[in-house]
Amino acid sequence: MASAVPVTELIVRKRDGGELRREEILDLIAAYLADEVDDAQMAALLMAGVIRGFTTDEAVALTEALVASGDTIDLSALAGPTVDKHSTGGVGDGTSLVVGPLLAAAGCQLAKLSGRGLGHTGGTLDKLDSIPGFRVDLTPEQLEAQVQTVGLAIAAATAELVPADKRLYALRDVTGTVASPALIASSVMSKKLAGGAAHVLLDVKVGDGAFLPDPASAVDLAQLCVSIGESHGRRTAALVTDMSQPLADGIGNALEVAVAVDTLQGRRGGRFRELCLELSAGALQLTGVQAAAARTQVEELLDAGAALDRFRAFVAAQGGDPTVADDPWQVLPAAPVIGDWTPGDGVVSAIACRRIGELAGRLGAGRRRQGDRIDPAVGLELLVRVGDRVDDGQPAARVHARTEDDLAMARAALAELVELGDAPVDPPPLVHDRVGLE
Numbered sequence: 001m002a003s004a005v006p007v008t009e010l011i012v013r014k015r016d017g018g019e020l021r022r023e024e025i026l027d028l029i030a031a032y033l034a035d036e037v038d039d040a041q042m043a044a045l046l047m048a049g050v051i052r053g054f055t056t057d058e059a060v061a062l063t064e065a066l067v068a069s070g071d072t073i074d075l076s077a078l079a080g081p082t083v084d085k086h087s088t089g090g091v092g093d094g095t096s097l098v099v100g101p102l103l104a105a106a107g108c109q110l111a112k113l114s115g116r117g118l119g120h121t122g123g124t125l126d127k128l129d130s131i132p133g134f135r136v137d138l139t140p141e142q143l144e145a146q147v148q149t150v151g152l153a154i155a156a157a158t159a160e161l162v163p164a165d166k167r168l169y170a171l172r173d174v175t176g177t178v179a180s181p182a183l184i185a186s187s188v189m190s191k192k193l194a195g196g197a198a199h200v201l202l203d204v205k206v207g208d209g210a211f212l213p214d215p216a217s218a219v220d221l222a223q224l225c226v227s228i229g230e231s232h233g234r235r236t237a238a239l240v241t242d243m244s245q246p247l248a249d250g251i252g253n254a255l256e257v258a259v260a261v262d263t264l265q266g267r268r269g270g271r272f273r274e275l276c277l278e279l280s281a282g283a284l285q286l287t288g289v290q291a292a293a294a295r296t297q298v299e300e301l302l303d304a305g306a307a308l309d310r311f312r313a314f315v316a317a318q319g320g321d322p323t324v325a326d327d328p329w330q331v332l333p334a335a336p337v338i339g340d341w342t343p344g345d346g347v348v349s350a351i352a353c354r355r356i357g358e359l360a361g362r363l364g365a366g367r368r369r370q371g372d373r374i375d376p377a378v379g380l381e382l383l384v385r386v387g388d389r390v391d392d393g394q395p396a397a398r399v400h401a402r403t404e405d406d407l408a409m410a411r412a413a414l415a416e417l418v419e420l421g422d423a424p425v426d427p428p429p430l431v432h433d434r435v436g437l438e
């Protein structure tokens with residue numbers, strides 16, 4: 001494979017702890033996309049970087065190279081402040097379904113390009129697909145027109161947008177090179193920069209269910225994302241938020257839409273609603289609203305039903321059945337077999353978050369391989385969190401399964417994944433850190 005790029009030299013330099021220059025990274029990514037650098041070489045270089053670490057300059061250059069590999073969206077013609085929100089991936093993490101409409105109700109404009117589930121984590125597009133009729137394949141023109149009228153559109157990225165990230169991500173997925181702050185930051189931020197929003201709020205997850213479980217790496221990732229965004233002229237901030245246990249009760253596609261609707265209807269409190277409010281207020285702060293005013297504004301809009309109205313309009317604009325906003329289970333697909341899991345008596349001391357996500361995947365809510373079909377109806381309702389007391393006979397989870405065998409499998413698995421003890425346990429904080437926000 002002929003390449004003008006001295007790939008072997010770059011691999012060796014990185015392996016020995018050296019740094020790659022901006023021009024070298026730009027040439028390398030262009031050559032990889034042109035098939036002049038093969039997957040084995042790229043994987044070796046990525047692994048060297050995962051082990052040795054990448055510098056901030058390397059992460060900034062890699063982001064630039066990824067953005068340059070494809071089209072970008074120009075939102076400068078939109079009237080309101082353009083905002084994007086992105087989570088690094090979690091379990092029961094459907095916050096975009098609430099934060100998007102809430103920010104639109106606050107006068108922001110969101111043209112959001114979302115992804116499908118990855119590994120043990122869920123994806124916004126898969127959740128929206130569970131609403132009958134909903135279309136995620138909008139053209140850039142349709143996306144922009146809808147944002148002008150509704151304030152919000154959520155669509156799949158086209159093949160032309162950041163194609164180098166698509167290839168690199170697939171390679172990282174099978175070569176053990178996902179867990180690097182620089183690689184995750186460049187992957188996430190390339191999509192945010194190409195998406196065109198002037199303000200970017202990131203939800204960087206930390207804990208067992210996150211791609212980077214340890215707090216120091218999660219804060220590193222948050223800081224890197226913020227410096228990449230700011231160095232490209234975007235107002236960027238990050239909340240580092242808890243993923244040591246699933247965020248919402250629902251884990252599975254239709255179940256997560258139902259939780260979001262309940263929250264928009266004001267019928268659900270708890271950690272999921274609280275994080276939606278924190279993220280929405282953080283994004284508003286980026287647009288210039290003072291912190292306390294931002295928090296008051298988003299709470300009032302949510303409680304007044306303004307975000308619910310936006311959600312209904314957004315669903316209808318993308319061809320979905322708007323009844324979902326008023327009576328979700330009239331239109332969402334329900335699983336044929338539903339059964340509770342009752343663990344006995346005790347205090348919940350730990351929940352194996354990643355493996356709960358994997359369990360929902362085994363029920364059919366996720367994919368084993370790219371392109372697999374998912375079952376929108378199945379998943380779990382987790383009815384307890386760390387620190388909760390469970391009494392004998394009280395259900396701690398409800399399984400939504402396709403078959404009785406799956407229900408039995410899930411009950412047996414849950415007994416391993418939710419740990420009960422006798423001593424009181426403090427729940428983990430919801431927001432661990434803030435980067436780029438007061």
Ligand code: URA
Pocket residue numbers: 088089169178183184185187188211
């Ligand atoms: N999400 C992304 O878009 N990229 C990563 O590398 C990890 C999570």
